[in-house]
Amino acid sequence: MTSTTPHENSESVPTGFLAGNWVPHGQLTVSVDDTGFRQGVTAVERLRTYHQSIFAADAHLSRWQHSTAELEITGLPSKTTIKNLLQELLDRNQTLLDAEGELGITLFATPGAADVGTATFGMHVNRLNSERNRQRRESGQPLIVTPIQQPAPECWPRTIKIRSRVHYHLADLAAHREDPAASGILLDSDNTVTETSIANLAIVIDGKIVSPPTDRVLGGITQGVMEQLAEELQIPWSKCPISVPDLMDADEVLLMGTDGGLWFANTVNGNAVGKDRTKLVYPQLQGRFKTHVGSSAR
Secondary structure (H helix, E strand, O other), X not given: OOOOOOOOOOOXXXXXXXXXXXXXHHHOOOOOOEHHHHOOOOEEEEEEEEOOEEOOHHHHHHHHHHHHHHOOOOOOOOHHHHHHHHHHHHHHOHHHHHXXXXXXXXXXXXXXXXXXXXXEEEEEEEEOOHHHHHHHHHHOEEEEXXXXXXXXXXXXXXXXXXXXXXXXXXXHXXXXXXXXXXXXXXXXXXXXXXXEOOOEEXXXXXXXXXXXXXXXXXXXXXXXXXXXXXXXXOOOEEEOOEOHHHHHHOOEEEEEEOXXXXXXXXXXXXXXXXXXXXXXXXXXXXXXHHHHHHHHOO
C-alpha cells in the first residue's frame, strides 16, 4: 500500500483511501467497468465518531465482514488492517475533524471489474449534519408509512448493508410528497413495518420496547447498543412484527441510526405520536447513551 505522511493533505480537501493509495476526495472514483457501477454490487459500512473516536468499530466491522462474505467479495484487507486504516483516515483528516467536531466514515467494496477479478476497496470521511441531528433529538422527526416494500429475503439477506438502496429512495420520495422533513417507512410482505432509509425503529407501549424481528431488518449497530442500555435500565425489549395500527397507537417511536444516534418520531402519517403522553423511555435511553459514548471515547 502506498502511504504518505499523515496531515500532508490540504486543510480544505479531505483525503480518502482507494485501491491501496491515499488520494484526495475528488479522486475517489470507480470505473464504469466496475461491477459496483454496472450491477450495483457494493458492500458498504457507515461509521461515525463521538468525541473524535470511532464508535463501535468492532461491531461495524463484523457486520462489514458478514456483508462482504454474503456478496462473495474476496481479497479485502483483514479486520485488523481496516481498523488501522480507519485510524489513519482520521489522522489524515484531523484538520477537518477538528473543524467539524465529528465525522462520518464510509467503507465500500465491490468485486471489481469482471475481467480483472480484483476487488475494489475504499474508504472516505463525510460531514455530519449536526444541526439537523440536534433538532431531531430535541423535537423529533415526522414519519410516513409508505406502500414501498422491503425486497424479499430471497433477493438478498436483509442483514447485509449494501449500496442497492432504490427501495429506500422510493420510500423517501413517497414520504416527501406528504412532508419534506419526513422519512419513509418500508413495509414487509405482510404489511407490518420494518425500517426507514436511515434508521431502525422501535415502539414503546406501556414502558416496554418492541422492534421488528432481527431477520426482517438490517441489524443496526446503534440499535444493538440501545438494547444493551435498555437492559441496564431494566426496560423490557422484545422483537415481533409491528402492525401499522400498533405503530399509530404507540406511546413513543424510537429511531436509531449511525449518523443521528438516537432520536424519536414526533408524528406518523401526520398524527402526533403518543397523543401528548409524556415520553418516559426516550429520555432515559438518551441520557444513558450520552454517558456511554462519552465513557467509551476515553
